[in-house]
Structure formats: C-alpha cells, structure tokens
Amino acid sequence: MRTYLTRRVLQIIPVFLGILLILFFLMESAPGGPVSTMMDPKLTAEQKAILAERLDPKLPIHQKFFNWIVSAFQGNLGYSIKHKRPVTALLGDFIGPTFILSFSALILSMLIGIPIGILSATRQRSLADNAATVFSLVGISMPTFFFGLLLLKFFAVDLRLFPLYGMRNNLLSRNATWLARQLDVAWHTVLPAVVLGLASTASFMRYTRSSMLEVIRQDYIRTARAKGLKEKVTIYRHALRNAIIPIITLLGFWIPSLLSGAVMTETIFAYPGLGKISVDAVNTRDYPVILGVNAMLSLLTLVGALVSDVLYAIADPRIKYE
C-alpha cells in the first residue's frame, strides 16, 4: 500500500509539470499582450516595449518556467497585471464563491441522485425506475447553458422566484444581519447550483443504480434474504453500505469536474468566482492570473483523482496494488 501510494503521488509530478509547460507555451504564443489593452496613443513603440518588459519580462521560456515554479513553491504566484494585487490574494477572493457553488451542487446532486438511484435499483423496471432513467438521460443530454437560460427565463424572469444574477444582493448588505446575508447568498445560489448539479445528479443516479444492482446480486444478500431478514433491513443495512462505498470514492473525480463546470455556470449567472476572473484574465492577457487559476484547477483535478484511486484501493480489498 505504501509503495502504491508513493508511486501514485510521484506520478502526479511529471503530469503536473507537463500541464504547466503546455500552459507556458500557450501564454508565450498569444498575440497581443497586457500593454495592448492599455491603449495609450502617446506611447512610442520603444516605450511600449519598456512597459511590456516591466509587466512581463522577456526571458527564455525555460527560465520563466523555472522562476515560476520556484516562487510558486514559496507561495508566490506573481502579481496580477490588471488588478495590481498578488495572484494568491485574488484567488483567495474568488475561490470562495466557486466552492460554495460547487459544493451546493455536489450536495444537491447527492441528495437527489443517490436515493433515486437506490429506488430505481430496488424497483427495477417499475415506473419510478423508468422515470429515473429518462431523467438521467435528459440530465446528461441537456446543454448546461440552455438549461441555465430556461431556468432564468421561468424562475427568475417570469415567476420572479429567484434573483437573476450574482451571488448576493448587495443592496441589502449594509444594514442586514449576518443570517439575512447568508440566506441571501443561499437564495442566489439555488439556480446556479441546480444547473451545475444537473449532470452530476444524473451520473450519481446511474452509478448508484448499477452499483446497487451489482451488490444485490451478491451471494451475501441472497443469504440475508434466505435467512428471512426483512427486505428493508437487507437493502438498507447490508446492500446500501456496500453499494455506497464505490460512489463515495468517486467523489475525488467529481469535485474537479464540478469546479471546471462552474466556469460555464458562473458565466450564465454572473456568479463572481474563478470562472469569471479566468475569462477576464484571458481577455486582458493577465498571464500570472491565467497561470495561477489553471495551475490550481489542474492540481485539484490531479489530487482529486489521486484521492479517489487511493480511497477505492482502501475500500475494495480486491484491488491489488500491482
């Protein structure tokens, strides 16, 4: 187990470096630069070059790469060109909303997906099962942005049940109590979380269903039934526990995909998170921010996959650690 773990962790390093290297090459070959957006007609070409040098020193790419990694290890991701603030501080400001959104979506999809998955596994071919299958099909076939717009149109524009955009109603925050503010954030998060959670609800449902079906067919469940245990006890005490384990271990995979899915959802609902600053950063050629956000998201993805693998290995003794 220890060697497996070590090897798995060591594998992350070349992969992460590979990602960073590709990102660096992309940045390097982008047309225009941070100076272009400043659009100062008084600057001559020479002075523009000076300014560009100050903002983004021209170094050989390997040098840049090396410098970035060294300072990243010291917790310094550079200075945002647009905001004139450390990238780490900027990430700190924007990661909160993204996490709130992603976790609401995750919890929502688990709360809906897992019970329905169990239900449709225990009542195979019933009406509920068929309905669940149709729902999951719709869930994976629906384009996020279209679903988002539909919800906006019905619930925010027509029925006015939910707010249109953003994460909070700033208009109430001056005198509002702490509780009122949290409720306000929750209220703003409902629609984006539903949109973000749709696809993962569908996959939670599918996984739970097939995992449950697999467990129900196992011998020990048959034994339990044969012993005359009540069906409920069999299902919920014995089968469920074993069926849930593989799903929990998959969480590591879901978290990063939720985080990157949040980019789209944040764009639709103008939710102030990582998606918003990264798209802004691309448009203004704010290289340190682009790198910082991408590096962090990729690292989360890698670590998420690692955690999943390891959890799965622990949970399922049949897996051999080669």
Place this chain on the structure above:
Amino acid sequence: MELKANAAAPVKRDLRQSYWGNVVWRFSRNRLAVASLITLLIILMACIFVPMLSPYRMESTAMNERDVRPNAAHWLGTDKIGRDLFTRLFYAGRISLGIALVVTAAQCLIGVSMGSLAGFYGGIVDAFIMRLCEVFMSFPFLIVCVTIAMVFGNSIPVLIFTLAILSWPTIARIVRGQILTLREMEYMEACEALGISDARRIFKHLLPNVLAYVIVYATLGMASVILTETSLSFLGLGVSPPTPTWGNLIQDARDLLVIKNKWWYWVPPGLAIFLSVMCFNLVGDGLRDAIDPKMKR
C-alpha cells in the same frame, strides 16, 4: 472471439449468422434507438438540404423585418437584423454536426493509435502515453479552450483541433484496457509463437476486436463533442460570422431582454442541441446493448 461467443444466440435468420448482422438485428429491435437514429437522420437531411427547404439565404438581412415573431413566412422568426432564423438554425446545424463528426473521427484516430500502442507495448511506452492522457484530462477544459482560441484565433480548424486534442484520452484508455485484456488471451500467445509481426498482430488480430467498443464510444463521443462545441461557441469562441453554430445562435440570449422577450432566438437552437445529443446518446446505448448485451455502463 469472445464477443462472438457472447453473441451466440439461437440462430433464426440469415442476418444473424454473421457477427455484425447479429448486431444490426439486435439494434433494430431496440425501438428507442431506432427512433433516435431516424430523428438524427432527419436532422441531418434538413441541414444538408436547407437551401432547398428555405427561400431565404442564411446571410440576407431585411431591415423592414427585424425581430419578427415566428409566422407563416418565417417559421422561426427573424433576428435583430432581419435574418431568417429557421434557415440559420439548419445552416448552424451543418457546422455544429460537421465539427462534431470531424472531431470524433480525429479523436478516434488519435485515441485508437495511442491506446493500442500503449496497450500493446506496455512498459515505458504505456507509462508515457498514460501520463500524456492524464495531462490532457487534467486541463481545466473550458479555460484552456478559451486560451487556445485567443492564441490561434477563432476558426473551425482551431476549434476542431482544440476539441480533438483535449478529448482523445478517453478512447485511448478504453482501447488500451481492451488490448491489455486481449493480449493475455491464448490466441495472441499463439500469434507470438508463430512469429507474426507486431503490425500484423495489432491490425489483424487486436484492432478488429476493439472496433466494436470504439464505435460505441464514438457515438457517445459525438454527443459529448456537440455539447462541448456548443458550450464553447456560447462562451464566444467558434466560427466567424455570418455563419453561425448552434452555440453562437444561443449566445445572443446572453442579453436579458432577449431571454425575456425573444424566445425564438434561443429556444430552437437549444432544443436542436438537446435533441441531437439525446439521440446520439440513445443510439450509442442501443449500439452498446446490440454489440455486447453484457456490457455495463
């Protein structure tokens, strides 16, 4: 070989005597999948023959017919500069479906070659290719796409390249897994003992057995490529005007007033995407069941 063994159901018709005949027969019994296939064909035909279906040109503007609601003359209304949206919807379908087709073909090509190399040779080759897969799978997809578009510009080839380069690892992994299993089979050992060349072993003996899986995943891949491509066009990437993609058409709805008052701008392309993605998913599921009834999701 194993697949054929699985398919050995009681023989009733000629069709079912060959492996692929069997697959077709089983697929044809799945009514949902067949209906989806027909729907897809209808959409495809409409996209191809739209110049004959519609009296309007995709790019012609009509300033006296701006923002017209759907009516007898304009079945899906017009946009803010008076272009017929029915016509544009199917022209957009050409681009969106065309891109999805090319991307899927490209990702299969890369995925199958990488996957079979990794699976067949194992060792360092395998380790390298699998790490490469992880690199591409761990990219924050949308942001990287936006960045690539900024670097190389917005055009169809760039879009195809981006989507293909970021999506091949899934197929590569599946092919690799299959080949690993097949390699252990006795007949492969026999091949090796007979001194059959590597290339021959890959192309003659391994790939045909993997093909069925690739077809299934390619069909499902079409669905996910359409979703990704339209998401990217919605974020503002995509192709140059006046040619739209489905995602570009919906992009107009990022304006609240359009969401509120002009449903005909964005609901039809949204439904078109949804319908085609769902049909590809159903056809893919149907194919999977037909190819190997025991295959699990």
Place this chain on the structure above:
Amino acid sequence: MTRKLTVRTIALLLAALMVTALFAAASAGGGEFEPGPKLGDKRVRQALLYALDRENFILAQYGSTDIAEVGLAPLSPTSWAFPDESELNPYAFDLDKAAALLDEAGWTLGEDGYRYNADGTKLTLKWLVYEDSPWPVTLSSMAFDSWKQIGVDLVIDRMDFNTVISIAMETPPGPERDFDLYTMGFSLSAEPDPTGGLFDYDAYTEGGFNASGYYNERSQELIKLGKATFVQEERAAIYKEWAALMNEEVPTSIVAYRGEFWGVNNRVSGLDLGTYAEWPDVIKDVTLEGDQILKLGEVSFDGKFNPIYADKVYDQWIVRCVFEAPVIVSKQGEYVPGIADFELSNENKTYTFTLKEGIKFSDGEPLTTEDFYYTYTMIAHPEYTGPRLSTAMGLEGYDEYAAGTAETISGIEIIDERAISFTFKDASPANIQEFVYGIVPKHIYDDGTMEGFLANNATPVGSGPMLLTDYAPSQFIMLEANPDYWDPDTAVKIEGVYITMVPDESKIAALELGDLDFAMPAANIDNLKAIEAIEGVHVTSYLGNGYTYMCFNTLH
C-alpha cells in the same frame, strides 16, 4: 484659455478599450507608403459607407436613434471644434450611389456578382471582428449582406479584442498589415487635438492608433497648426476645417456617437450630468431630500483607487471623490484650476502651479508641492506600469532620469512649498491634460517601494471632499463626506455616497424600489422607456464623449 482633456473610458460600449489623451507622437515622416488599389481609393471607401445602413444598425443595436446618432466627423458633436453639421456628408444608405462610385473607381461587376479591377483583382475585404462587445458582429453581418449586393466580397475574421489590436496596430506598418477593416470604440476628450490618434499620419507607427496608413498633407498641416495655436477661436477654425476634410476623405469613418442616460430619483437635486461632467465632478452640488446618503449602483470595480493607476472609468470615479487634481475640467469642457492656479511661460513650454492656500489631506497634514512632486515622480518610477506613463515622458529631463543618468527629472522644479513648475520638451495646448490626476500624500504612500505604494490602492487617502470608509470587493463601496475638508464652502452637502455593485439587469428594478438613487443601465430603448415609466424617477441623458469607428487600411 487652456482646455483639458478628460481621460475616460466608454466602458459600457467597449469594456476593454482604454484610451488616454493625445500628445506628441512617435517618429515617421510623411507618406512613404503608396495608397493601395482598393481602400487607398477614396471612392471605394465612400462607396462602402454609402452601402452600410448605419441608421438601421443603430436601430438593431440600440433600438432607437435617441440612443445613438450616425457618426459624421472625428470629433464629438458637443465639442467647440465641431463643424456645422450641414457641411458634412452623412453618407445616407444608398446602394445605387455606392455601385456608381465603385464603377467610377474602375471596379466592375464580374459574372460571379463580385467586382474586379482592370488587373483582375477581386474586391475582397477582410474585416477583423472581436466578440468582446456585440456591436461589431452586428455591423459586420449587415455589411456582409449589403456589400455583397454591390459586389464586394467580405470576409469576416473573428478574434478577441487584443488580437485585433495586435494585428491592426502593433505589427510593423506597411501594406503587409493583414487586414482591410476593423471596428472599435474610441473615447474623446474636450481636447480636439488628434495627435497620436486615428487620423494622424505620424501615429501610423507601432506606437500610435492610426492603422489606416492614410496620408494627407493638408491634414498633417492642420494638426500641426492646431498644436501651435493657443487661442481657442483660431483653433476652432482649424479643427473645423480638419473635421470636414476627414468627413470627405473617410480614411476611418465614424460609425456612431452614442448617448448615455441615467435614471435619477427625484429626491436628488443638483446632479447636473453632462458630456464633461460625471457625477464625481458635480457631487458637491448635490442635495437630497430625506436620507442623506446617495445610493449609486454600478456593475464592478477593479479596486485600483489610485490616481496614477486607475484605468477603469468606475475606479476613476472613486479616485476623483477621494483625491484632488491641480487642474479640472469644467462642464463646458475647458481646463480650469483645480487645487492650483497655473500660468504658462517659457514659450508656452512651462506650467507653473501655485497651490491654493490651506489644502489639507483628510488626515490633517497639509498638501504641499512635495506631494505634488512625489506623485509625478512615481509615474517616472522604473517599476511603474500604470496607464499614465506618457505623462512623464513629455517632460524635459525624463529621458535622462529614465536612463539613470540623472537623479531627478530636470523638468520638474519645486519653487517653494506652494509653487512648482513643469517644463515640457515641446509646447502644446494639450500639455495641460497631464495635470488632471489627483495628488497622493507622500507621508502615507511613500515607503520607498512600488509595492508599498500599491498597497494603498484599496484604502486611498487624499485631500478630496469624500473619504473611502468601507470597501468590500464585488459588494459595495462607502464614501463619506470628509468632515475636515479644507474648503468648508465647497464641501459636499450630503453625508455620503453608498455604491453597490449590481448587475446592469437589476438597476432598473432597484431604481423603481428606491434601493438606488441613480444608475446607468445598458443603453437601449427598452431600458430608456422602462425608466421613463417609473414614477418619481427621471432620466438625465447626454451625448457620450466618444464614438465607434471603422478603420480602412488605405494601403490595401
């Protein structure tokens, strides 16, 4: 007699475009490039304009010609230098005229419906279109259709804003520049001097804005003359002639002038907005009925509340409330003394400022020429990367200072605690524009490093009539009246301004509910009508100081 140039952004129109004022341009001589066969011909450019239905473009984009007007000449219609409209050609939509002009220019219709010249070259044009704002897509899609009808083959090339800039303005000048047209927004100022801008041939270099490559001897003469003339009436005549010439030649055509409008609650009075007067410029006149906090809604702020770093127009609002500048712009668009009186000497090259008496920062410390000096040397700091770099560049001795051969900038001289002089390399009435930025307190901002200087961005301290007392990024900004303002006679009369960050879409509802006292929604006719329908709220509108333009590459 001098006038000023506001530095502002048409942020709504074009989020990323930042334009500062104009001054001495880069090198380059005159007309070393041959005009091209397509867009080098005036008749082709005019034909393209005649074949573009700009009035309907405005209707499609903004919903009404009340929101935007068809563009005529490269000056703001509100400017004192704008010529008589009747002298200008509006290029009203006319396909026949367009076709006739193309025929005249030797581009004849081929069998395939496209035009060819005598050499057999097809009239194909490549238009760079960016997505960051919706209007270029609308305009180019309209052009695609209507130009096709006169036989022009338009190729639209979609890219992002930065890429358009890099292709059109940052590649080496010459016929190799790979585009025929591009569109963008441009923000103007009270100063009509076009130096360095879209029409100045000298700016057809890597440093300037002119991407058309167009050369006209008379135009260059007029630009030079304008800079050498210090009497407004004489300058007006020069610029009127110049503007009419550009309207005729259209190396770059002005697509539209856009209006801005605000919804204002009736309990607010004195908020007299105009082209040259944004709310921070008139905040001292504002009075309120009821609650003494003025509530404003705006989408987002970058948080760079620093006079020499703020580039977003919204950040500049905050800066102008908290800091005070030596020179300000009057409602009529003229330079007037701010916290300093000034006079011109040394063949119009030297401005000598005398600070008004008793100016204090909000912490009670006096504002002296030391602070003035400090602020302007920070712009020349080797690590400075803000939008004001060119302010320092025009000063005498800047080059030596930047090269490290001089300890100080010889062009800046502190005379005493209240008097300071700035000497420019070249005389120009436009130089005064460099003094409209606020002065920061040295004793708070100076810790010897640029990073320390920037650390104050979110907690600015200045001598202005308001204090920034609370700021939560992407939530709100609280500005309160400065209780110890140095000039009690002109202190603000209200308690403060509370700025909430709200999406454009929520502004109108918030105005209706009274959650906001004033706000500027997206400029389109539906929003205008919606505000007009709200009881107790009125509309204040004016012409924005800028335009959208379409640049022709005349070397093609």
